Amino acid sequence: MKQTNARCWSEAQKYLVGGVNSPVRSFRGVGGRPFFVRRGQGPYLWDVEGKRYVDYVGSWGALILGHRPPSVIAAAQKALQRGTIFGTPTPDETELAKEISCAIPSIEQVRFVSSGTEAVMSAVRLARAVTGRTKIVKFDGGYHGHSDALLSKAGSGLATLGLPASAGVPKAVARDTLTVGYNDLSAVRKLFAREGRKIACLLVEPAGANIGVLSPEPGFLKGLRAITRKYGALLIFDEVITGFRLSYGGAQRLYGVKPDLTTLGKIIGGGFPAAAYGGPRKFMKQVAPLGPVYQAGTLSGHPVAMAAGLATLKALRKPGLYAQLEKNAQTLKKGLEKISREAGVAVTVCRAGSLLTLFFIKGSVRDAAGARRADAKKYARYFQAMLTQGIYLPPSAYEAWFVSAAHGKKEIEMTLNAHKKALQGIR
Numbered sequence: 233m234k235q236t237n238a239r240c241w242s243e244a245q246k247y248l249v250g251g252v253n254s255p256v257r258s259f260r261g262v263g264g265r266p267f268f269v270r271r272g273q274g275p276y277l278w279d280v281e282g283k284r285y286v287d288y289v290g291s292w293g294a295l296i297l298g299h300r301p302p303s304v305i306a307a308a309q310k311a312l313q314r315g316t317i318f319g320t321p322t323p324d325e326t327e328l329a330k331e332i333s334c335a336i337p338s339i340e341q342v343r344f345v346s347s348g349t350e351a352v353m354s355a356v357r358l359a360r361a362v363t364g365r366t367k368i369v370k371f372d373g374g375y376h377g378h379s380d381a382l383l384s385k386a387g388s389g390l391a392t393l394g395l396p397a398s399a400g401v402p403k404a405v406a407r408d409t410l411t412v413g414y415n416d417l418s419a420v421r422k423l424f425a426r427e428g429r430k431i432a433c434l435l436v437e438p439a440g441a442n443i444g445v446l447s448p449e450p451g452f453l454k455g456l457r458a459i460t461r462k463y464g465a466l467l468i469f470d471e472v473i474t475g476f477r478l479s480y481g482g483a484q485r486l487y488g489v490k491p492d493l494t495t496l497g498k499i500i501g502g503g504f505p506a507a508a509y510g511g512p513r514k515f516m517k518q519v520a521p522l523g524p525v526y527q528a529g530t531l532s533g534h535p536v537a538m539a540a541g542l543a544t545l546k547a548l549r550k551p552g553l554y555a556q557l558e559k560n561a562q563t564l565k566k567g568l569e570k571i572s573r574e575a576g577v578a579v580t581v582c583r584a585g586s587l588l589t590l591f592f593i594k595g596s597v598r599d600a601a602g603a604r605r606a607d608a609k610k611y612a613r614y615f616q617a618m619l620t621q622g623i624y625l626p627p628s629a630y631e632a633w634f635v636s637a638a639h640g641k642k643e644i645e646m647t648l649n650a651h652k653k654a655l656q657g658i659r
């Protein structure tokens with residue numbers, strides 16, 4: 233029987249929870265049902281019915297080069313000719329770790345894991361071991377994977393005990409996670425003045441991308457660096473999205489702030505499961521087998537992922553690549569704003585490098601509270617109107633659009649034309 237999106241969806245829901253392997257893919261945030269992909273190439277996806285989409289999800293940021301970049305595919309195929317995985321060290325693990333350390337000066341040593349969740353969970357455990365403290369601080373709207381300690385939300389008021397943000401997370405675990413407002417340095421100062429000596433680490437997405445895109449205001453990241461240093465807490469940059477996205481040295485090189493630990497993911501696996509945490513040897517030597525912080529993983533340092541990650545980073549070293557990404561993303565942002573203005577629709581486009589989010593709101597968005605004031609229902613209608621025209625945006629008002637190196641003038645024009653039509657239909 234001919235495969236259709238509807239048939240795939242009905243079958244998927246029989247055997248997969250909610251029909252998906254990650255909640256955001258279910259389109260519950262925007263209504264309707266997901267399409268099923270048959271293949272991707274460059275900036276495009278095709279579904280099982282043969283419909284083509286310009287893809288602004290790029291597997292949630294991993295595919296900064298677009299789908300099937302030739303050098304990455306070739307590297308993965310070459311690795312596969314040697315085998316799949318061995319459970320013993322391979323030279324490419326060292327090569328990729330070296331490449332990461334050269335690109336990101338705050339990282340002297342790396343440990344590869346298989347997901348961003350694992351990377352952040354392990355970095356937090358390491359910070360707690362290094363400092364001997366238990367409390368951690370994150371920002372409202374920050375997402376750092378689904379480990380228990382990070383599925384915690386702000387209690388009422390400043391620095392009150394964290395509350396579980398998910399069923400199954402014990403109150404005792406959530407209460408050690410304190411939440412403050414992004415870009416609110418005075419709130420961070422007050423929190424540390426009260427709790428600083430009990431805080432193991434402050435975890436931040438240097439540019440937010442999980443409540444829509446939030447840019448760090450001038451002085452914010454430098455302020456976090458000073459406050460954490462003053463109280464002896466570790467500053468952890470969660471660069472699972474921004475790493476090798478905002479620059480070859482990640483957000484920390486772009487913004488000129490050196491964290492104590494960094495987590496990476498997505499891009500470094502070149503489309504395969506790989507993530508990492510890293511930092512100075514003085515911290516990393518606490519991790520097993522050298523030190524008392526236990527962390528392990530059967531698939532860590534997967535040889536095919538290492539080969540694909542190396543090929544990806546090599547391709548990202550191409551002169552002018554980041555400048556072109558920046559230019560295209562800025563052209564897209566300006567175009568979206570101009571067309572919205574001409575249509576009399578209140579829209580704010582927040583951009584950090586090749587990450588952007590369109591909020592249906594008047595005025596700027598500088599934190600999660602601002603993002604939540606945007607019209608998510610209108611975004612859902614807009615998403616569907618763009619999808620109908622073959623533009624695949626993130627199926628949530630609180631995710632980032634990912635412009636890849638494969639998106640060119642043609643795809644941006646297609647997107648802006650679709651945007652103009654979509655606005656007419658969603659008043």
Ligand code: KE4
Pocket residue numbers: 254255256257292346347348349350352375376377378437441442470471472473497507631
């Ligand atoms: P994973 O465990 O999903 O590989 O990574 C968790 C993670 C950690 N840190 C940051 C800053 C992240 O953005 C993520 C995961 N990103 C989401 C997209 N916003 C993954 C998409 C999904 O949940 O399916």
